[in-house]
Amino acid sequence: MFIGLDLGTSSLKAILIDDAQTVLAEHTVPLTVQRPHDGWSEQDPDSWFNAAEQALVALASRADCSSVKGVGLSGHMHGATLFDANDEPLRPCMLWNDTRSHVEAGEMDENPLFRATTGNIVFPGFTAPKVEWVRRNEPAVFDRIAKILLPKDALRLFLTGEHVSEMSDAAGTAWFDTAARDWSDPLLSACNLDRSQMPHLVEGSAPSGTLRPELAAILGAQNVIVAGGAGDNAAAAIGAGVIKDGTAFLSLGTSGVLFAANDAYRPDPASAVHSFCHAVSDTWHQMGVILAATDALEWLSRLTGQSAQALTQDLGSLKPPSQTLFLPYLGGERTPHNNAQVRGQFLHLDHATDAQAATRAVLEGVAFAFADCRDALASTGTRIQGALALGGGARSEYWLQVLATALDFPLHLPKGGEFGAAMGAARLGMMAATGADQSIATPPEIARSFEPDQALTQAFSDSHGRYRAAYQTLKNL
Template sequence: MYLGLDLGTSGVKALLMDANQTIVGSANGALDVSRPHHGWSEQDPAHWIRATEEAVAGLKAKHPKELAAVKGIGLSGQMHGATLLDSGDKVLRPCILWNDTRSHQEAAKLDADPRFRQITGNIVFPGFTAPKLAWVKVNEPELFAKVAKVLLPKDFLRLWLAGEHISEMSDSAGTSWLDVAQRRWSPELLAATDLDESRMPRLVEGTEPAGTLRAELAAQWGMGANVIVAGGAGDNAASAVGMGTVAPGQAFVSLGTSGVLFAANGAYLPNPESAVHTFCHALPNAWHQMGVILSATDSLNWLSQISGKSASDLTSELGDDLRAPTGVTFLPYLSGERTPHNDAVIRGSFTGLEHGSDRAVLTQAVLEGVSFAFRDSLEALAKAGTTLTRVTAIGGGSRSHYWLKSIATALGIPVDIPTDGDFGAAFGAARLGLIAAESADPHQVCTPPKTSETIEPDAALSQAYADAYARYRSLYPAIRAVS
């Protein structure tokens, strides 16, 4: 048996998988996000441990024999979070999360240093880890002086699980400290934020062993000795492993809290000017590119909260057939935006509202706005040298066929829906646990699921969508001017 642990923003998911990659069961532990100030987003790392214990306890209650047979554990996690530890591994402050924008000025300053884009292949985004440390140095200097280790969220879980300060390439590529082509820490970039390699975890590939489960936890969970903890992956790379998106040309669109258009690459293809992320993949000698939307299903969840209707009720009101855009446009910039704008201060908006703009019209505009944001990412990927001919849909939002029809029509390419099953980050993490524990061939393990249905672009609405996208594109500079 193999255990995948996925540390997300809203919870921890634990998934059990057998040697045939059949899912035996899963369980969850809940998390909350603290927003003490405008643009801030934090979590207490102790809550990650509590949520993990809750999730594993749920598995143990239902599948004690299977949990006892676990040989490998894989980790997946929300990326970019700055978890700061002192010399005794004590947490110094709440973790600054991926969607925290307080360090936008520090990010701009680091990005103005040409070495960062040259070495990392990426813009220094405010959500990345390095500018957060630069913010801490300026605003919390006494705390910064105590920092002995900087860990990413899932790697803090590894420290608790295995007692090791270890990270891997896919997650570390999102720090702005990794030489992404050479897959190693950059002493130059660390020095630019007054840090050095002694404060960083040791690096391994995501498929490699990266510690052994502590005997105390193994006994608590009913496991045997020598349970391998794999290197693991950042959440998007882990989702790609779960989806089998590991070979050049394969791609997926993820409709989660944030949105991702992910393309696997067999070579390092940086183009930071496009605001596309170019990161190491979780497999050795592989890379990937991503266009990232900060508020995907979060946009629909926001509308759900203020309307008093569930997200599924809102989308159900639209029916099954794709509607022509109404002239109401939504910009999904509730937390700023990554691709293609790299803008931490831009905020969302509705335009074109009139007396007849009812709840269904607003829902339609929200779905279209996120679809057009994915189109922005598709255009940015093309500028970075990657052309996509089809994508597979994953994430909670992909349960809405209407939304997938909108995305297919906005992108102008087919969207494949995988067969029923859980192929997300927790499954990808379990696959990495299997590979590390058994020294298995990653490409034989990481196969894609079968496609149950393909949603083609709606040709009858392609021109209407093209016109609506042009209107969407014109609104960013207008809104930016008054933000």
């Protein structure tokens, strides 16, 4: 048996699978985010450790876990989790959507060494500018830093006692040489850090340590290997079988991701596309990332007092976009704008704009943000012909039809089952414990495909043009 632990922003999910990859048990533990100031987003690392222990106890209560041989880890990327010499957290973790360090990020990005080495813009959400913010604003904390760990790697420290990371997550720190798949000493030095403060690196499918005996005892198991694991999107790709060059998925979660696997390193920082290592060796991936996907719909839900399901359930057949536009930049935007200061906009509201019309505009606005990601990926030479549709937002068939038409390529909805980041983590745990190769990461069976509505693609393309123009007009207001 094998366990996948996926540390999300709002919950930790654990699944137990057998060697046929059948899910035998699962458990989710909710987590909370603290936002003490505008642009801040933090979590207490101890809450992750408690959640993981609760999840292991829950799995053991639902199945015989004595034959567990491997555990894989997935987690939200870019978080800055700072530890002292006694492996105690020095402060709350600054999460991926914490944008307080936008000034520091801008200064780093002006240094050409960062883009040349990492293959990426230094975004405010990345780890390096957050730690620089700590150096400038909390110098007593900075001076005590013994290790800087990404969130899932902090969880690994609790599980194994080891300071280890892997390439897919490390590539999102802005301290990483993405082509060489190693830490960059010059970039660390530029940030007043050195390699001793970084975790050891392994590939995602390789062993990184062994589960602590007291935690293995919860399962009734022994000598449980913990895999390197992956950042959440790379883990989702492993869970969905998106490994071969040209395969892709679109994730409609709190944030949105358009992810494409690559068989070579194809950086283009100016596009604001993320170019990272994949979770298996000799493979990379690119991502267009938007900061509000289902989060935009949840915002409208709070505004209207109607649930997201109620807002989307009676939209009828696909219609061409109206004059009403929604720009979903509620907390800034990454691809393609790299703008932490821009905020969301509703445009061309009139007396006829009711909750249903506003819902269509929000769904279309998120789709146009994904179209911006598609165009950014295409500018690097990555042209997507079709993608799996993943995440909670994929439950809305209307939204999938909007997205397929706006993107002008088909979206494939998998049949029910587990194929996300937790499954990807479990598969990596299986690889690390058994020596299996990436062929075990098979794609899911497809329940339905959503093709672009060719009668409406031009209308959506025209509206996307208005959407792009709106950003250019409003970005400095």
